[in-house]
Amino acid sequence: MLTLHSTARYLIFFQYAGTKYSGVMRIPADQAGQGVENHLESAVRKLKPVNEVSVSISSRTDSGVHALCNSAHVDIQRRAGKPPLPEQTLVEALNFHLKAEPIRITRAYRVHSDFHARYRAISRTYVYRFASGLRHHTEMPVTERDLCWALRDTRLNINAMQEATALLIGTHDFSTFRALNSETPFKNPVKSLESARLEPGVSFSQRHFHRDIQFWELTFKSRSFLYRQVRRMTGALVAVGQGRLSVSQIQELLEARDSLAFPNNLTAPAHGLFLTQVQYRDADLGRLDTDRII
Template sequence: MRNSVTRYLIFFQYTGTKYCGVMKIPADRAVQGVGNHLESAVGKLKPVNKFSVVISSRTDSGVHALCNSAHVDIQRSGDKPPLPEHVLVDALNFHLKEEAIRITRAYRVHSDFHARHRAVSRTYVYRFAMGLRYATEMTVMENDLCWAIQNKTLDINAMQEAASLLLGTHDFSTFRASSADMHLKNPVKTLDQIQLEPGVSFSQRHFYRDVRFWELTFKSRSFLYKQVRRMTGALVAVGHGRLSVSQMQELLEARDSRAFPTTMTAPAHGLFLTRVQYSDTDLGTCVLDEQLFK
C-alpha cells in the first residue's frame, strides 16, 4: 500500500548575494532564486507526488536570511515510511552542498498547515557600518553583508525619536515600493518592534576597531514590498540630518509611495530575515529531536 503524503515545515538560511531573491523563477533565467535550488534538492529525494516548496517570507535579490521557512509535501514510493525530520535535513543539505543555502530544522506538520499564512511574526535586522571613507574599505568579511556608510557620526537620539513614530499600527503606503500586486495588499501594518542598537562584528573586534557597526531590528506579522529598506533609509537620513523627525512624520502621514525619495532606500545587502515565528499550537504536535539542533 502506498504511503500518504507527509507535509514538512522546513527552516533554512542563505546568503542572498548570488541569487535573484528567494522565490522560484523560470528555469531558463541565468540567475536562479533560492526556491529553485530548494525544489531541485527535494526532487533528488525522488518523491512520487507532484510538489512545490511554499516559502513563507519573500526576500529580494541580495537580501539574506538567517531563518526563512517553507512547507513541502513529500510522498515516498511503495511502503517506505515518511522521512524522519533529521534525515530530511541531512538529505537536503547533501544536495544543496554547492549552494550558499542550508536547512537548519524540519518539522512534520498537519496537512492543512501553511508556512506563509500561519506565521505570527517576522523579524528583520538591517546592519550598517560607520566610519569608512569609501565603501571599498569594508572588510572582506563583511562585504555584501553590511551597508558601508561614510559618515562617522549619526544623531542616534533623533533616529530613535523618528523610529518611535513608526511603532504601532499605521498605513505604511509611503514606505512600500510599487509592484504588480500593490493593489492586492493592505498597506495597514502593525510594527511591533523597532530597535536601534550597536552591532557585533568579528572583523571589528580583531581588526577594524575604528568602524562602528549598528543594527536596526524590525518585527511585524508581515511587511510591504521594500518596507524595511525604505524605513531604514529614512532613519539613516534622519541620523545624517538630511531628514527631520517632523519630515518623517509627514512621510508616514502622506500614505503615498511617490512621496518617498527613491534614492533614500537602503541597499539590499545589509538586510537579513532573522526569524519567522509560529504559535506553539501549530508546532506543539510536531515530532522533532531537539537535541539535533542545540
C-alpha cells in the same frame, strides 16, 4: 488493490546568503538567474518523492537580501511501504544535496496537511546592518562584504534616529514606505509594527582589527511587511541620522500615505538586510502521530 503512498507535509527552516540569487522565490527556467526556491526544490527532487515537488515559501526576499531564518512547507510522498522521513533525516539529506550552495536547512517539523508556512506565521523579524566611520566603502572588512551597508564619511545622530524609529511602532498605513510593484494595488498597506529598535551591532572584524568602524543594527518585527518596506524605513532613518531628514519629516511621510511621496534615492541597498526569524505558534509545531498523515 489500492496502493497507499506515505505522504507528509514538512515545515522547514532554512538560511542563505542572498548575494548570488535573484531573490528567494523560484525563477522560471526561461528567465536568467535562479532563486533560492529553485535549489530547494531541486534538493527535494533528489530524494525521489512520488509527488510533483512544490516548495511554498513563507517570506519573500529580494535579490541580494539574506536570511538567517526563512521557512517553507513542502509535501513529500514516498513510495508504497516507505514511512515518512524522520525530521532530522530530512534536514541532513537536503543539506547533502545543497552543499554546493550557500543555503542550509536548520530545522524541519512534520505538520498537519493543511498547514501553510506563509499564512500560519505570526511574526517576521528583519535586521538591517550598516556601518559608519569608513572613509571609503573599500575599507569595509572582507568578512562583511555584501553583508553590511557601508556609510562613507558619516557621523550619525543616533538620538534623532532612535526618536524617529519610535514613530514607526504601532499600527499605521505604511503606503509611503512601500515600493510600487504588481501586487501594490491588492495589498493592505495597514501594518502593525510590533517593535523597532536601533542598537550597536556586533562584528568579528571590529573586535579584532577594524576598531574605528561602528556597526549598527535596525530591528523590525511585524506579522508581515510591504514590498521593500524595511529598506525604505531604514533608508529614511539613516537620512535622519545624517541630517538629511528631520524627525518630524518621518511623521510627515507616514501621514502622507503615498508611495510617490518617498524621497528619491533613499532606499537602503539590499545587501545589508537579513530576515532573522519567522515565528509560529507552538501548537503548529507539535509532533504528529504517524497515523495522522497518510
